[in-house]
Amino acid sequence: SGAYTDNKQYEMALQYAERALKLKKELQDDLGAGRVLNNIGTIYNELELFDKAEGHFKEAQIMALKVGDQKLISLVGTGLMFTAYGKRDFRKSIALANEVLSSSDSLADLDIKVTIYQRLSMAHGKLGDYKEAYEYARIGQAMADSLYNEKIVGITNNLDAKYQNEQKTKEIALLASEKELQTLQLNQREKERNTIIIFALLASLLAILLYNQYRLKQKSNKELQKLDQAKSNFFANISHEFRTPLTLIKGPIEYIEQNPEERLNRSHIKMIRRNTNRVLALVNQLLDLSKIDQDSLQLKTTEGDIYKCLRAATSSFNSLAAQRHIDFKVDIPVGDLWIAFDRDKLEKIVYNLLSNAFKFSDDGEMVSFKASYGDQELQIEVSDSGQGIPEENLPFIFDRFYQVDSSSTKEQGGSGIGLALSRDLVELMDGTITASSELGKGSFFTVHLPIEEIKTTRQKEPKQLVNKETPTAQPFVIEKTDRRNVPVVLLVEDNEDMRIFLNEHLTKHYRVLTAINGLEGLKKATARIPDLIITDLMMPKLDGIELCTKLKSEITTSHIPVIMLTAKAGLENKIEGLETGADDYLTKPFDARELLVRTSNLIEQRRKLRERFxxxxxxxxxxxxxxxxxxxxxxxxxxxxxxxxxxxxxxxxxxxxxxxxxxxxxxxxxxxxxxxxxxxxxxxxxxxxxxxxxxxxxxxxxxxxxxxxxxxxxxxxxxxxxxxxxxxxxxxxx
Missing domain, CATH: 1.10.10.60 (Homeodomain-like)
Structure with missing residues (x-):
């Protein structure tokens, strides 16, 4: 068992240890049984099966106390200390360590003391008590140095004793024969060579350890840099996610403030409500993450029909599926399933998973939601036939701030916190969430939540009023071609609400062409040669920077003035935009009047240049x-x-x-x-x-x-x- 343990073949070690334990118990060898139990507990600690380890240590402790073997008592106490630390119960680990140290008579082995002080230092560090952590680290290091010195002294004494013996042997050998003397000299040289080899090996081992420490430090630094970059990307994305809806809320309100005699129409009110809800959802997600970090987010369970909750949550995506011609399949068992659950957190999990499925699926594709219950476990499966996730990115998709595509040309917006929040909420419910994906074929998410069906008499849930918006039937209207003799403005914006909002303001003064991404904008600019282009910075397929670069490098479009709209408010972002040839730069949220003034000024500037020629x-x-x-x-x-x-x-x-x-x-x-x-x-x-x-x-x-x-x-x-x-x-x- 010991040999297999040293080689880290723990399964074989456990098999032989169990056989040894059985034999010791049959022989009624309590001390031997206690030692074997202690060894088994140590193996389970190595396997991080801490509950099993604790059970065997406690049984070993009983045997040790029974036979009164102080060394075994110390060893078992040390093992329990490691188990508590592995279970992240750092206070208990500290208490057990102090208990072992207090019995100084039973702790003559200096190796054990060094180990205990080192673990005390680590446990105090985990609790944030760095002063105590430092003190125990210092004591442990001092003991380690003392242990090292003792070993060196022991080795030196042994070598000295051997040397004296060899000298006496040589004297005897000289008296015996010259041949024996030569043999002894050869033996001495061989031993000296072996000693040098041993010291060389020790030096090499020390060098390897130092090099590994250096590599671990370098790896840690790289991980910190990646985390810092992820946070930077997150703040840039969250800025964009906030500034765009704020512009759409601010614009109509400023218009009413400037024109108090007019009223907002229903479409504007709906747009304000949509974007208010969008900002509120972002704020709530950030607050939930903050509560999770502080361990203050608690489950608020109420009894109810979980199937009914899932039907309501999935039905909110029906209109989106119909609008985008997506085959939305929902498979929830007929009937009800009465349990105690946190409705709000379950809805957030479902909403985040379905939102991602719809977001990363093209029009006309498939999204599926399936729920089932069995063996006291609710299983939720969400799949889509969208673009999928690259295999190298899959392990990180639940990490906070992580986005598979963090570039400014990503197809879909987002803050990088939805899946991270979903995972935290699932774990709060003692559940698990997993993901699998194949690039170009779609993704598959599975959630397992442990629940227990309530068999008692059920109270009927109060009926909830659902505000269903019935779409108003719009008459078929043949669009008229705008033949006004006014300048043509091309508006390139991927956000539909923002595109409609700006179009309404610009149409009063100009003929407006629209494009939903940079690539479409480039095609329309080349084909129609507008008088001015207004473009967003962060767009799919081709972002505003690349669009501006291509426009200004083509002879057919290089003369067209470009106004760039962006949620990135940093000076370096503005400089980058202007360096590509953009004629003006406007940061969200902005006043629509300011955009109109800047548009008018640039068009008028070009007109004066033409008149001059x-x-x-x-x-x-x-x-x-x-x-x-x-x-x-x-x-x-x-x-x-x-x-x-x-x-x-x-x-x-x-x-x-x-x-x-x-x-x-x-x-x-x-x-x-x-x-x-x-x-x-x-x-x-x-x-x-x-x-x-x-x-x-x-x-x-x-x-x-x-x-x-x-x-x-x-x-x-x-x-x-x-x-x-x-x-x-x-x-x-x-």
Missing amino acids: ASTDAKVHPRKVTVTSLDQKFLEQVLELLENQYAKSDFGVSDMQNALAMSKSQLHRKLKALTDESPGELLRNFRLKRAAQLLAQEADTVTQIAYSVGFNDLSYFTKCFKGLYGVVPSAYGN
Whole structure:
């Protein structure tokens, strides 16, 4: 048994120990039986089966007291101390340690004393009594050093005694024969070599121990860094989760405050209520986590039908399932199951699991909820056919603050506390929660809660009034195309409430296009070339930073001003947004009027730049009418092309398209945005400005000048010139 224990083969050790115990009891060897029981208790401590260990130690204690063996009494007391520590009953562990130490007569073994003082130090540390922990650590270290010195002295004395014996042996051997002397010398060298090897091994072992300590410290530091990063991500996400609904609550309230004669419509009131409930749910989750940390969260059980509670909780997802065409399967046994349970905490567990299942499933997929009862245990199963969880992330999904995707382009929002809270609530009910998943096929969560059905006469639960909102039937309306001659604004926002809220304010002044993520926004911006883009920062598929970078790096969209909306209020986030080319930056929650003012200012700024280019000045530098270096480079390329080709009468818009490698619509939208002129107008006006220069210098006749700038028809040239300058060419010089 001892050999197997030393090799950590505990199952084999237990088998042989049980056989030895049986034999000792048959021989009525109480002392031997007590020692075997003590060994079994030690093995169970190693296996962390502390209840079994405690039972065997107590039985060993009875045997030790019966035979009065003080050493066994001390060993058993020490084992009970380790068991109490393993069960995290640190006060009991301290009391047992002090009890063993108080019987100093029975504690002659210094090794045991060192172990006890070390465990006392650790137990006091766990209780936060660092002063006592330090004192016991100091005493333990002093004893350990003393023990080490004793061993060294013992080894030295033994070596010295051996040396004296060898010297005497050598003297005898010298008298006997030279050959024996040589043999003794060889033996001595061999022993010296062995001694050196032993000391070298001890030094190597010490080096290995120190290296392991260093690695453990490094690992601990890395884990602390990961935890710190997780907390940073959590605070960034929770900020976003709070700021977005606060904007949607603040906006309508400020509108009513500024327009007291008007009233909020029903959709606005519902939006405020939705986002108020969202903020309240977040606050409640954070409060629950705080209570769990302080061990102050208690179960508040009431008797009731748990199946009815589960039906009510799952039914709240029916409308969402119908809206997203998700196959929502609910399997709850018919009838009732009357037990005492905490309704609020059970509903939170169900809500968090189903919310995640719906959140990470695409439209048209499947979500399943199943409940069953057997062997005094309630089993809840929640599964989905969504995107699944990578295998390397699965062990961490119940960790607080952890999110599988913590990037700003994650498909779904969240704070990273839902599953952690669910696990804590399940454990508060003495239950277990497990998860399995396959990437691309979905996830499966299982909850086991120990419950006991109440067989007594049941009182009927009071009927609860359920506020069911019946959706108002909306008549079918054919949407009319907005043909107003106003600027076009592209709104890119993944939050539906925020998108509707901003759309309502912007539509009063602009034609509004909407996109639900960055990728869709990029496609619409490239296809429609709006006058301005308003985009959120944190979005799925493509976040605001990446969207802005792509827009500003494409020649067809680089001129479009971008306003970035974000819940990240840090200066470094603002700088990052502006560095990508964003023209303005607005932090949630914000005033809708401020957004409208900033939008108007940017559009007006671009309009003035276009007017400046469209002036009759013969020479306007591209740098003075562009905002980005890419636009300046493009306009310089256009003007250089016109400078080289304007005199050719057959040079037209199609030639411009080929030279600039742009389609007809792309070239038209780009030039219209930068100069407020179509490609044809730009070419014609460029020729007229060159003609005006020549006329002012009286370089030639009107006819020759017209032909030299690319006009074939003199009357058409005269008409165009008068249209631009208000006088005929012949009168321009005067």
